[in-house]
Amino acid sequence: MSTLEIRDLHVAVEDKEILRGVNLTVNSGQTHAIMGPNGSGKSTLAYAIAGHPKYTVTGGRVLLDGVDLLELSVDERARAGLFLAMQYPVEVPGVSVSNFLRSAVTAVRGEAPKLREFAKDLKNGMDALSIDPAFAQRNLNEGFSGGEKKRHEILQMELLNPKIAVLDETDSGLDVDALRVVSEGINRFRATGDTGVLLITHYTRILRYVKPDFVHVFAGGRIVEAGGPELADKLEAEGYEQYTKASA
Amino acid sequence: MGLNEKPLSTLHEKSSYDLGDFDVPTGREEAWRFTPLTRLKGLHNGKAEAAGHVRLDVDAAPEVTVETVGRDDARVGKSFTPTDRVSAQAWNSFEKATVITVPREAVASKPTVLTLTGEGDGAAYGHLVVKVEPLAEAVVVLDHKGSAVYADNIEFVVGEGANLKVVSLQDWDDDAVHVSHHHAQLAKDATFRSFVVTLGGDLVRLSPSVAYTAPGGDADLSGVYFVDAGQHLEHRLLVDHSQPHCKSNVDYRGALQGDRAHAVWIGDVIIRVEAEGTDTYELNRNLILTDGARADSVPNLEILTGEVAGAGHASASGRLDDEHIFYLQARGIPHDEARRLVVRGFLGQLIEKIHVEELRERVMSAVEAELAR
Numbered sequence: 036m037s038t039l040e041i042r043d044l045h046v047a048v049e050d051k052e053i054l055r056g057v058n059l060t061v062n063s064g065q066t067h068a069i070m071g072p073n074g075s076g077k078s079t080l081a082y083a084i085a086g087h088p089k090y091t092v093t094g095g096r097v098l099l100d101g102v103d104l105l106e107l108s109v110d111e112r113a114r115a116g117l118f119l120a121m122q123y124p125v126e127v128p129g130v131s132v133s134n135f136l137r138s139a140v141t142a143v144r145g146e147a148p149k150l151r152e153f154a155k156d157l158k159n160g161m162d163a164l165s166i167d168p169a170f171a172q173r174n175l176n177e178g179f180s181g182g183e184k185k186r187h188e189i190l191q192m193e194l195l196n197p198k199i200a201v202l203d204e205t206d207s208g209l210d211v212d213a214l215r216v217v218s219e220g221i222n223r224f225r226a227t228g229d230t231g232v233l234l235i236t237h238y239t240r241i242l243r244y245v246k247p248d249f250v251h252v253f254a255g256g257r258i259v260e261a262g263g264p265e266l267a268d269k270l271e272a273e274g275y276e277q278y279t280k281a282s283a
Numbered sequence: 284m285g286l287n288e289k290p291l292s293t294l295h296e297k298s299s300y301d302l303g304d305f306d307v308p309t310g311r312e313e314a315w316r317f318t319p320l321t322r323l324k325g326l327h328n329g330k331a332e333a334a335g336h337v338r339l340d341v342d343a344a345p346e347v348t349v350e351t352v353g354r355d356d357a358r359v360g361k362s363f364t365p366t367d368r369v370s371a372q373a374w375n376s377f378e379k380a381t382v383i384t385v386p387r388e389a390v391a392s393k394p395t396v397l398t399l400t401g402e403g404d405g406a407a408y409g410h411l412v413v414k415v416e417p418l419a420e421a422v423v424v425l426d427h428k429g430s431a432v433y434a435d436n437i438e439f440v441v442g443e444g445a446n447l448k449v450v451s452l453q454d455w456d457d458d459a460v461h462v463s464h465h466h467a468q469l470a471k472d473a474t475f476r477s478f479v480v481t482l483g484g485d486l487v488r489l490s491p492s493v494a495y496t497a498p499g500g501d502a503d504l505s506g507v508y509f510v511d512a513g514q515h516l517e518h519r520l521l522v523d524h525s526q527p528h529c530k531s532n533v534d535y536r537g538a539l540q541g542d543r544a545h546a547v548w549i550g551d552v553i554i555r556v557e558a559e560g561t562d563t564y565e566l567n568r569n570l571i572l573t574d575g576a577r578a579d580s581v582p583n584l585e586i587l588t589g590e591v592a593g594a595g596h597a598s599a600s601g602r603l604d605d606e607h608i609f610y611l612q613a614r615g616i617p618h619d620e621a622r623r624l625v626v627r628g629f630l631g632q633l634i635e636k637i638h639v640e641e642l643r644e645r646v647m648s649a650v651e652a653e654l655a656r
């Protein structure tokens with residue numbers, strides 16, 4: 036059983052306050068969806084939890100199983116069991132997918148995986164996400180299509196097997212087949228049991244595959260309403276107008 | 284320009300065997316403006332007396348002949364004329380030259396390795412000729428180490444249809460000064476592959492040049508350098524396309540770390556009027572790992588004919604990308620290892636092209652060692 040606790044989190048970017056007191060608790064076994072208008076601070080929340088250097092935490096706490104993540108470096112947070120699937124995964128020239136994944140798995144597990152075992156896990160992981168095995172030799176994200184990048188984020192999540200995964204618009208830019216494949220990946224991950232998911236999205240489309248337990252509305256840098264899955268349908272029908280007005 | 288006159292290149296027009304034809308550089312000249320002259324220990328102004336010694340050990344392929352000859356040997360100095368003061372100084376100062384010959388149609392069964400070891404104190408001047416006769420093939424490795432103040436000229440004379448691959452490692456001790464000119468001359472359909480690796484030395488200024496005597500020549504010049512605090516590592520390339528239908532490709536990459544680490548890369552390519560059908564590309568990239576390091580990168584592409592098959596250049600110097608490091612760290616990889624992965628990737632793509640496997644490994648681990656500092 037794991038818990039991610041976000042307590043009154045305030046975050047600024049270049050002296051501009053973006054997050055204004057976010058409170059959220061994600062337990063393993065739960066899936067929380069965060070929905071909100073463009074620019075409301077959803078990615079800021081994701082990056083701040085992961086420790087991106089551009090985002091300055093000006094107040095609040097983020098605890099993973101009682102450990103203050105804000106005290107840890109980016110890599111320490113990942114090794115503590117946090118995973119962030121990024122909205123825009125970066126291209127890293129010269130670093131091959133397989134080399135990168137082996138380094139990441141080694142770091143997170145604390146020991147190098149046996150080569151044959153790793154090769155098998157990688158192959159199975161790629162198969163399950165319909166990723167061509169040739170990608171293992173390609174440079175990380177370099178020249179990947181939007182959808183290919185997102186599949187690789189999920190592949191990384193499954194291989195690293197974190198306690199809590201934050202998925203920032205992993206569904207954006209996916210065609211119907213890719214959305215299904217990626218959703219299946221998320222569901223496999225959820226089915227392993229002791230994991231929590233925080234899923235940031237604009238669309239209810241993915242929520243039909245990945246059923247959330249809770250839906251939060253994010254506006255003006257904080258959570259302004261919380262409810263069950265039915266809230267997502269209401270948002271889709273009515274939009275965010277009532278919330279953006281209220282938070283302005 | 285008159286109707287019957289060919290347009291002339293403005294680059295490197297001056298050449299002479301006579302030291303007196305070159306003024307002592309002051310640092311204001313285009314060719315010298317990046318080089319810290321005071322650190323040349325007199326190689327540029329005639330004050331570096333030939334009192335030192337750079338020992339040469341040769342481990343040659345059995346198909347190859349190795350000779351030590353006097354200045355008057357007919358094979359020496361035929362493929363080039365010095366184009367700067369230090370090259371002319373080296374030409375006028377060496378006593379014995381080494382001539383490596385790969386006989387016609389011979390295929391060398393192993394690399395010929397020349398180890399040059401600087402034995403400290405005083406300057407030394409050298410001259411080497413590598414002559415690959417028609418249709419022959421060879422790999423030659425130059426391995427520079429030790430402590431030296433050394434200026435030399437190297438002639439790579441690649442015959443018709445011949446193939447020469449050269450790896451030149453500048454792995455000097457911290458106090459070494461090395462000014463070197465590599466002159467490659469390619470006959471019809473000759474292939475030349477040069478891989479330069481510069482890691483050690485206080486000041487290294489290496490000028491690889493390529494000249495073609497007939498169509499069909501193909502030159503590939505790659506280089507990797509890692510500049511530490513206080514080091515000045517300079518590479519000045521010149522590819523002179525004076526013949527039709529020849530190819531050249533230049534790719535130099537460097538990483539810089541530490542205070543006053545200074546890399547200079549000059550890439551001059553001339554495509555002369557008669558060189559129609561030329562295909563050339565040159566690239567320099569620098570990765571600046573810390574504050575206080577500086578990279579100067581100047582590509583010059585001078586096209587005097589309208590009939591090129593392809594001509595391009597690119598130069599980019601930048602910081603290690605924070606977003607790359609963040610991404611790798613967000614997957615649990617510690618900062619230092621993330622940095623190593625990115626730099627290793629950046630240089631490794633090129634290092635993989637080194638023609639000799641043991642050298643690939645040695646260069647890769649040298650880069651690792653630099654990164655671990």
Ligand SMILES: Nc1ncnc2c1ncn2[C@@H]1O[C@H](COP(=O)(O)OP(=O)(O)OP(=O)(O)O)[C@@H](O)[C@H]1O
Binds near residue numbers: 048073075079089
């Ligand atoms: N690195 C940055 N530099 C400057 N401003 C930033 C930066 N990152 C975020 N912001 C600003 O913070 C606000 C929130 O951005 P954020 O990316 O968190 O929004 P979002 O909710 O994820 O939007 P979207 O739905 O479009 O992905 C925006 O006004 C944005 O311009």
Ligand SMILES: [Mg+2]
Binds near residue numbers: 079
């Ligand atoms: Mg976003």
